[in-house]
Amino acid sequence: MAVSSVVRAQLGRASWIRRMFEEGARLRAQLGKDAVIDLSLGNPEVEPPPAFHQTLERVVQHELGPGAHRYMHNAGLPETREAVAAALAAEFGLPFTRDDIVMCCGAAAGLNLVLKAVLEPGDEVVVLAPYFPEYPFYVENHGGRLREVPTRADFSLDPDALARALGPRTAALIVNSPNNPTGRLLSAAELDAIAGLLRERAPRALLVSDEPYRRLVFSGQRFASVLGRHARAVVVGSHSKDLAVPGERIGYVALSPEMPPAERAELAAALAFLTRTLGYVNAPALMQRVVRHLQGLSVDPAVYERRARLVVPALRAMGYEVVEPGGAFYCFPRTPIPDDVAFALALAEQERVLVVPGTGFGAPGHFRISLCVATERLERALPALARALQRHAPKPAPAEGR
Amino acid sequence: MAVSSVVRAQLGRASWIRRMFEEGARLRAQLGKDAVIDLSLGNPEVEPPPAFHQTLERVVQHELGPGAHRYMHNAGLPETREAVAAALAAEFGLPFTRDDIVMCCGAAAGLNLVLKAVLEPGDEVVVLAPYFPEYPFYVENHGGRLREVPTRADFSLDPDALARALGPRTAALIVNSPNNPTGRLLSAAELDAIAGLLRERAPRALLVSDEPYRRLVFSGQRFASVLGRHARAVVVGSHSKDLAVPGERIGYVALSPEMPPAERAELAAALAFLTRTLGYVNAPALMQRVVRHLQGLSVDPAVYERRARLVVPALRAMGYEVVEPGGAFYCFPRTPIPDDVAFALALAEQERVLVVPGTGFGAPGHFRISLCVATERLERALPALARALQRHAPKPAPAEGR
Numbered sequence: 001m002a003v004s005s006v007v008r009a010q011l012g013r014a015s016w017i018r019r020m021f022e023e024g025a026r027l028r029a030q031l032g033k034d035a036v037i038d039l040s041l042g043n044p045e046v047e048p049p050p051a052f053h054q055t056l057e058r059v060v061q062h063e064l065g066p067g068a069h070r071y072m073h074n075a076g077l078p079e080t081r082e083a084v085a086a087a088l089a090a091e092f093g094l095p096f097t098r099d100d101i102v103m104c105c106g107a108a109a110g111l112n113l114v115l116k117a118v119l120e121p122g123d124e125v126v127v128l129a130p131y132f133p134e135y136p137f138y139v140e141n142h143g144g145r146l147r148e149v150p151t152r153a154d155f156s157l158d159p160d161a162l163a164r165a166l167g168p169r170t171a172a173l174i175v176n177s178p179n180n181p182t183g184r185l186l187s188a189a190e191l192d193a194i195a196g197l198l199r200e201r202a203p204r205a206l207l208v209s210d211e212p213y214r215r216l217v218f219s220g221q222r223f224a225s226v227l228g229r230h231a232r233a234v235v236v237g238s239h240s241k242d243l244a245v246p247g248e249r250i251g252y253v254a255l256s257p258e259m260p261p262a263e264r265a266e267l268a269a270a271l272a273f274l275t276r277t278l279g280y281v282n283a284p285a286l287m288q289r290v291v292r293h294l295q296g297l298s299v300d301p302a303v304y305e306r307r308a309r310l311v312v313p314a315l316r317a318m319g320y321e322v323v324e325p326g327g328a329f330y331c332f333p334r335t336p337i338p339d340d341v342a343f344a345l346a347l348a349e350q351e352r353v354l355v356v357p358g359t360g361f362g363a364p365g366h367f368r369i370s371l372c373v374a375t376e377r378l379e380r381a382l383p384a385l386a387r388a389l390q391r392h393a394p395k396p397a398p399a400e401g402r
Numbered sequence: 403m404a405v406s407s408v409v410r411a412q413l414g415r416a417s418w419i420r421r422m423f424e425e426g427a428r429l430r431a432q433l434g435k436d437a438v439i440d441l442s443l444g445n446p447e448v449e450p451p452p453a454f455h456q457t458l459e460r461v462v463q464h465e466l467g468p469g470a471h472r473y474m475h476n477a478g479l480p481e482t483r484e485a486v487a488a489a490l491a492a493e494f495g496l497p498f499t500r501d502d503i504v505m506c507c508g509a510a511a512g513l514n515l516v517l518k519a520v521l522e523p524g525d526e527v528v529v530l531a532p533y534f535p536e537y538p539f540y541v542e543n544h545g546g547r548l549r550e551v552p553t554r555a556d557f558s559l560d561p562d563a564l565a566r567a568l569g570p571r572t573a574a575l576i577v578n579s580p581n582n583p584t585g586r587l588l589s590a591a592e593l594d595a596i597a598g599l600l601r602e603r604a605p606r607a608l609l610v611s612d613e614p615y616r617r618l619v620f621s622g623q624r625f626a627s628v629l630g631r632h633a634r635a636v637v638v639g640s641h642s643k644d645l646a647v648p649g650e651r652i653g654y655v656a657l658s659p660e661m662p663p664a665e666r667a668e669l670a671a672a673l674a675f676l677t678r679t680l681g682y683v684n685a686p687a688l689m690q691r692v693v694r695h696l697q698g699l700s701v702d703p704a705v706y707e708r709r710a711r712l713v714v715p716a717l718r719a720m721g722y723e724v725v726e727p728g729g730a731f732y733c734f735p736r737t738p739i740p741d742d743v744a745f746a747l748a749l750a751e752q753e754r755v756l757v758v759p760g761t762g763f764g765a766p767g768h769f770r771i772s773l774c775v776a777t778e779r780l781e782r783a784l785p786a787l788a789r790a791l792q793r794h795a796p797k798p799a800p801a802e803g804r
Contacts (some may be wrong), residue, residue, distance in 0.1 A: 001521050002665035003672040011675055043473045053466070059460045064455070071445040099568075105507060105651070105682060112681035117405050137679035141518075147463035238749040245471035247687030249507070262403035273413055275537035279510035283685040285649030 010137060016341050023348045031352065035206065035382045038107050039369045040354040042180060042329065044244040046299050046372075052243050052290070055308035059289045068289070074282055075272040076103025076252075080292040087295035088235070092227040094257045100264070102271045102281040105249040107212045111138050113253060114208055114234055115172065116278060118272040119144040123171035126162070129334060130155065130361035132180050132210070144171065150361050154323050155332075157190040163197050170202035175226065178213040181361050181368040182332040183308065183325020185217065190222040195230040205232065212238040212251075213328040215298035218305040221326035225331050231258040234267075239291050241329075242298035248319045250287040306331040307371040307378055317392070318386045329371040332358065336392040344394060350391070351384035411538060418743050418759065425750045433754065439783045441771045442756040444731065446646040448701050448774075454645050454692070461691045470479070470691070476672040476684055478505025478654075482694040486654050489697035496631045496659045502666070504673040505685040507651040509614045509640035513540050515655060516636055517574065519672040519682060521546040521609055525573035526725075528564070531764035532557065532734060534582050534612070539654040543592070546573065550764050555723050557584045559592040561599065568603035576599060577628065580615040581684065583770040584734040584765045585710070585727020586620065590626040599633040600766055605635065613654075614640040615730040617700035620707040623728035633660040636669075641693050643731075644700035652689040706731040709780055720788045731773040734760065738794040740767050745794060753786035753795070 003011075014017045020040065027036045048307040050279040066092065072156040075081065081098035104110040104382055108238045109321060115125065125139045129150070149165045152158050177186040186194075198205055200304040214237065217223050233256040240246035253271055255264050264322070282288075308325050315322050315333055322333035340357035342365055347353050358366030371378070405413075417726065429438045483500035486769065490496045506512040517527065517540055523560075526549040527541045533550070541548045553569045554560050568575070577596065579588040600607055611628040616639065619625050628635040635658040642648035655673055657666050677684060684690075710727050717724050717735055724735035737745040742759035746769055749755050760768030773780070 002661075002669040004522050004525075006522075007519055007672050007676065008668075011672065041473075045469070045472075047468060054465075057462055060459055066449060067447070069450060069649045071443075071648045086740070105686075106679035108678070108683050110681075117409055119591060120406050120408075123406075134679060138681065141680060218673075222488070228480070245687075246473045247471045247684060248681060259404075266410075267404040270409050270413065274409065276510070277412070277536060277545060279507065279512075279540065280682070281508055281510050281651060282649060284507075284651050285647075286688065287686065291650035342679065377612070392787050 003230045010140070010268070016359065019353065020344060020348065020356070023345060024354045027348065027352055036352045036354065037377050037384070038354045039373055039378070039381060040356050042178055042370055044108065044241060044246065044299070044329070044372055045374065046244050046303055049297055049299055051294060051297055052075070052245065055290050061287070063289055065361030069285055071099065072282055072285065073272070073333075075268070076283055077285070077288045077292070078102070080288040082136045083295050085256065088254055092225055095229055096254065096257055099257045099268060100257060100274060101344045102253045102268065103288055104251050104253055104275065105280050105283050106154045106240055106246070106251040107207040107236045109280050110236035110238070110251055110342055111174070111208070111251070112141060112278060113271050113274050114206070114236065114376070115144060115268060116142040116274050117138060118171050118206055120171065122169070122219045122252060124169045126165050126170055127362070128162070128175065130159070130179070130181050130358065130366065131153075131174070131362050132176060133360035135174060139167060153255035155179070155184045157193060159193050159197065160192065163201060164195060166197055166205070167279060168202070170205045172206045172208050173198060173202075174208045174210055176210040178325070179355070180213065180218060180328055181330045181358070182323055183330050184327045185221055185326040191224050191226060191229050194318070195226070198230060199225060209233065209235050211235055215242040215300040215326040216304060216329060218301060218308065218325070223327070227256055228258070231256060231260065232263070233259070241367040243294060244299050245290070248287045250283055250291055301327065304371050310375065311371065311378055313368065313380070314382050315385065318389050319346070320385070322350045332363070332366050333368050333369065335365055335367050336389050340364050340367055343367060343388070346392070347388050348383070351388055353381050353384045408542070410586050412542070419759065421778045422746060422750065422756065422758070425747060426756045429750065429754055436760070438754045438756065439775070439779050439786070440756045441775055441780070441783060442758050444774060446643060446648065446701070446731070446774055447776065448646050451647045451699055451701055453699055454647065457695050458692050461688070461720055465691055471687055474684055474687065476677040477501070477670070477675070478685055479687070479690045480695070482690040485694045485697050486656065490656055491555065493698075494627055496629055497585065498659055501670060502659060503654045504677060505690055506655055506677065507682050507685050508642055508648070508653045508655050509612055509638045510536065511651070511682050512638035512640070512653055512655045512666045513576070513610070513612060514543060514680060515545060515612055515673050515676050516638065517541060519542040519669060520573050522573065524571070526571045528567050528572055528575040529764070530564070530577065532581070532583050532760065532768065533576070533764050535762035536576060537576060547651060553601065557581070557586045558586070559595060561595050565599050565603060568599055568607070570604070572604035572607045572670055574610050575604075576610045576612055578612040579625070580618060580727070580729030581732055582615065583732045583758070583760070584725055585730045585732050586725060587623055588626060588727040593626050593631050595626060597628070602633060609635045611635065611637050611639055616708060617644040618703040618731065619729040620703060620727070625729070629658055630660070633658060633662065634665070635661070641696075645693070645696060646701050650686065650689045652685055652693055656657070703729065706773050706785070709777055713771065713773065713780055714779065716784050717787065720791050722787070722791060727750065733771050733773070734765070734768050736770065737767055737769050738791050742766050742769055745769060745790070747788070748794070749790050753790055755783050755786045
């Protein structure tokens with residue numbers, strides 16, 4: 001018994017992920033790497049924009065003077081925080097200053113920081129399903145309770161369901177647009193409704209916007225921000241997807257300048273303090289020096305958009321139900337049978353195609369396809385997905401119906 | 403009320419640190435930066451060894467092929483974990499493999515990971531005082547309770563005090579050698595005694611060795627390891643001090659190969675999982691690629707040793723009681739009055755010399771002097787420390803004694 005009961009239970013809950021992972025590893029070992037088409041990972045396979053490498057080389061050759069690798073303020077380098085603040089101010093028209101910015105080790109760290117800062121034991125964190133599967137762990141880490149709110153079949157907001165979930169125990173509401181796993185964006189009207197419900201039912205709750213995909217928005221779509229819509233708002237930003245450097249762990253937390261000043265100051269102080277005590281200490285210094293120069297830069301989301309426009313119509317033509325993604329790099333079709341884990345395992349065993357069951361996203365009966373895969377491999381996966389649908393297609397309904 | 407009651411209480415507990423910090427900032431603003439001698443920070447002012455920059459440049463120019471910045475296994479890059487395992491195997495004669503190594507964002511992250519992995523609610527974590535002031539926060543983060551064990555006046559182990567503290571609620575014992583704040587090393591005999599007491603009184607507890615200063619050992623001193631002394635041992639290593647890159651957040655957790663295999667596998671899996679869910683995700687990829695080539699490298703501790711040999715005898719000649727440090731870059735004299743916070747504040751106000759009171763280290767009646775300061779500034783601080791001692795020197799004892 002080497003680990004605590006909570007951690008053992010968490011590891012156990014994630015066991016179906018391990019089964020999927022092990023099944024993939026087994027198939028690769030048995031059949032060779034190329035025989036398996038892995039559509040399960042949200043790991044950008046595009047390379048960072050050329051300016052990233054140019055900036056990294058320049059920083060390493062010319063900007064690493066004495067003290068460049070030392071400890072710094074836990075909130076980050078002043079010049080980097082200023083660059084992030086200036087970019088946010090320009091983008092959203094709010095007077096951000098560096099005091100509103102805490103640099104962090106990616107959005108995963110940013111969310112842990114924010115939740116640790118605000119959660120009293122037993123406080124609720126409201127999330128809209130489908131949601132990123134790590135949220136439940138982040139919430140549990142800091143003594144909170146996850147409160148899942150279903151969305152409609154097209155993943156749009158169900159305001160009544162949200163209203164029922166909000167109340168005096170709500171400490172935070174996390175939104176994620178473009179969304180992992182659906183690729184859907186929250187509209188301005190949906191965000192207005194969310195802000196209105198929060199003011200009405202949980203006025204002290206924090207609206208936390210998890211935005212690793214903010215720059216990965218397809219043509220004709222428009223990103224709507226929580227900023228300007230809700231005073232108690234926090235943006236958790238990341239460069240993992242826009243710069244395609246998720247291994248480097250660099251992102252930021254930005255507090256809305258509209259937050260009441262005393263609250264904002266206390267929250268900023270808490271986030272810097274927790275950056276220390278949760279063991280991040282500061283976001284990696286070298287990457288802070290790099291992203292300082294790259295605010296606003298992004299890989300071209302067109303590559304993901306082209307893949308979505310290839311895959312989604314093809315899936316629909318086969319008979320899958322799938323909501324059109326507006327950004328990010330996923331789509332999230334319905335499974336032909338209710339048991340999404342069984343479907344995903346069958347797809348792995350019979351077709352050597354790896355996807356992620358919807359269960360972990362709080363949305364059983366779906367599966368996630370990643371578009372972070374060379375287009376040629378996506379094309380190869382399509383006939384397999386068609387066969388899987390045929391194999392599992394619901395039989396003509398017996399008397400009791402379904 | 404923007405933050406939780408626990409975090410607010412933690413911020414409040416640290417308020418004397420803020421007072422010190424603010425006093426320093428106030429003095430700097432009022433009198434100019436050079437008028438203040440800051441001996442309060444453990445931030446290496448030496449530069450990284452030349453091989454660090456050479457390796458960083460080489461890695462950036464030649465080793466960042468496609469995918470270099472992507473997500474990886476949460477435990478880290480296989481080649482980096484192998485390099486760390488090989489270096490530990492060579493140094494300590496135990497058969498480490500990469501499966502025993504989890505790369506992490508410095509020792510602060512490593513300690514949070516280990517504590518989160520093992521602590522049941524209310525479990526105790528035993529520390530020897532004086533200890534690193536962040537330990538209480540790390541323990542609280544994960545629901546544990548800190549159990550402080552005093553050492554003797556020379557900071558050597560008091561086996562009876564340790565024996566009294568160990569029991570069925572002990573989940574872990576943290577040792578830190580060379581020690582922050584005292585600079586003292588635990589001897590082989592002390593570690594043998596610690597291991598023996600653990601086996602006797604808390605056989606399931608984990609012995610956690612926090613080793614950021616392992617390579618900063620002065621001549622004539624010998625680092626003794628927990629490895630080989632206790633099967634349930636974990637080393638938390640860091641490159642913050644040996645490579646002098648604390649801002650880059652790179653370190654590792656190494657599980658003793660002597661740990662029972664099933665426990666070791668479960669703990670390794672938990673550490674990788676928690677690396678994800680606590681929001682580190684992985685240690686920064688680029689720094690993993692760099693330190694892979696630099697295992698065993700260190701700045702020369704002689705620079706700190708020379709300063710210790712300057713400061714300690716000078717302090718003793720003035721009348722301070724101070725234990726000789728054997729490594730790291732601190733010394734930890736007794737204050738002339740019991741109230742170490744008052745002494746440190748007076749030293750700041752009257753002499754413009756900043757030090758850290760012993761209270762936060764679990765050792766009131768002491769103060770920490772950092773040797774991470776140019777020798778010339780240390781020399782300038784000495785007359786000020788002499789005057790402060792004179793000013794506070796205990797008056798001849800009145801009748802009731804002291």
